[in-house]
Amino acid sequence: MSLDRTSADSRSARPRALALAILCAMQLMIVLDGTVVTVALPRIQGDLGFSQGALSWVVNSYLIPFAGLLLLAGRLGDLIGGKRVFLTGLATFTAASLLCGTATGQELLLAGRFLQGVGAALASAVVLGMIVALYPEPGGQAKAMGVYSFVSAGGASVGLIAGGVISQTLGWHWVFLINLPLGALALAAGIRTLAAHGGGPGLREGADALGALLVTTGLSLGVFTISQASQDTFTPGGLALCGAVSVVLLAAFVLRQARAARPLLALRIFRSREITGANLAVVLVFAAGFGFQFLNALYLQRVLGFDSMLTGLAFLPAPVVIGTLSLLFTARLTARFGTRRVLLTGLLFLGAGLLLLGRAPVGGDYWVDVAPTLVLQGFGMGLAVPSVIMRAMSGTAPEDAGLASGLNNTAQQAGAAVGLAVLATVATSHSATLAARGVPRVQALRDGYSLAFLCAAGFVFLAWAIAFLVLRDGPGPQEADHPEQPAPRSIPAR
Secondary structure, three states: OHHHHHHHHHHHHHHHHHHHHHHHHHHHHHHHHHHHHHHHHHHHHHHHOOOOOHHHHHHHHHHHHHHHHHHHHHHHHHHHOHHHHHHHHHHHHHHHHHHHHOOOOHHHHHHHHHHHHHHHHHHHHHHHHHHHHHOOOHHHHHHHHHHHHHHHHHHHHHHHHHHHHHHHHOOOOHHHHOHHHHHHHHHHHHHHHOOOOOOOOOHHHOOOHHHHHHHHHHHHHHHHHHHOOOOOOOOHHHHHHHHHHHHHHHHHHHHHHHHOOOOOOOHHHHHOHHHHHHHHHHHHHHHHHHHHHHHHHHHHHHOOOOOHHHHHHHHOHHHHHHHHHHHHHHHHHHHHHOHHHHHHHHHHHHHHHHHHHOOOOOOOOHHHHHHHHHHHHHHHHHHHHHHHHHHHHHOOOHHHHHHHHHHHHHHHHHHHHHHHHHHHHHHHHHHHHHHHOOOOHHHHHHHHHHHHHHHHHHHHHHHHHHHHHHOOOOOOHHHHHOOOOOOOOOOOOO
């Protein structure tokens, strides 16, 4: 009898393992897309003729719909089921990758990147909930989340190398086309394997499409305004009008969420000091991290003269350290010292790395001037990112876990989009000013990137100040016993 039960358990475990592999495959595609494109940016710019300021839109046209649609996608998962939303996102992302890979002009590439962001938002918003449903038991769930985290960390490292190798040997188009076989296999397997998850009452219950439209349009217009500040395309008055409209749209989103019967984002969640402070820190950390990744790829190629392949390899110290810390040590450290202390320590490492990188000279040596800063940043991100995400979720009662998760995902992507726009604008504007004064081109580029790295460090130290002043020390023994499941604190009812 026990042998029969063991055999049955083994058979039941196989579909779950395959389903987990499908969910992680989508996450791998999303992570790979973020890193391989970064390394390929100079080749994309040279081939399609992007200006220095417009180049950031190859990244931002993906991040903006990703950030703006996460809340709506999560709500759709509640209404029509996670499986439908996930497979729709996977199919959209795969088709958009084909569009990007065959693009022959700027407009087509940016349209494809926007659709990739839509697909990524749909899939990402429901993945964690589907994993929890697959593995409801604590032990299995912890292992599944470990696999998911490993794929995220490992995908960043693989993407940096793959982006350099592919763009240099096959061409930048193939950094998008590599998604096609993986996406097609995952889609075919997902249709057959994934169980229906959270069927829900259907769209008749309302998904607040207007709220999603307001936040996505407002965020898009705000990022556009920031990115165009260093360009001559619009007059100051035109840019001021764009900025004002962006503020009005975002204010209208907040007003709608306060009055809607079924809001995308219940504003009562911000009554929690912990959740508000932690998510502000998330915005700043991801703003610094994504902006740094974008600008450092350009710095390595345009100032130090690296090719695409060497650029990918040059990034490796940071993701290797991040993956090692986040998978093996951060949980133990937070169990012993608490999330607040680990977060504060990680932010100091990250800020110090960015400050040192801002001092790197034009003719610097990679192993002396760049690699040590990447190790410091790896320590910082490996400690800070898991800690700040855990902290953002720790003040949540079980019934508000989905709400807090959606807010945290949105904070990550919105911070990345706005931070990239700000830092790219700072670098471009300062370089253009110096070049106009007769400063040699490479020196002007280096000084522009350096100023942006210093601004990124400013974001990190501001996040440190918020964490120090707003977040309280963890509950001590309780957090040590259950670092992955902090004690929930209820959010005041509306």
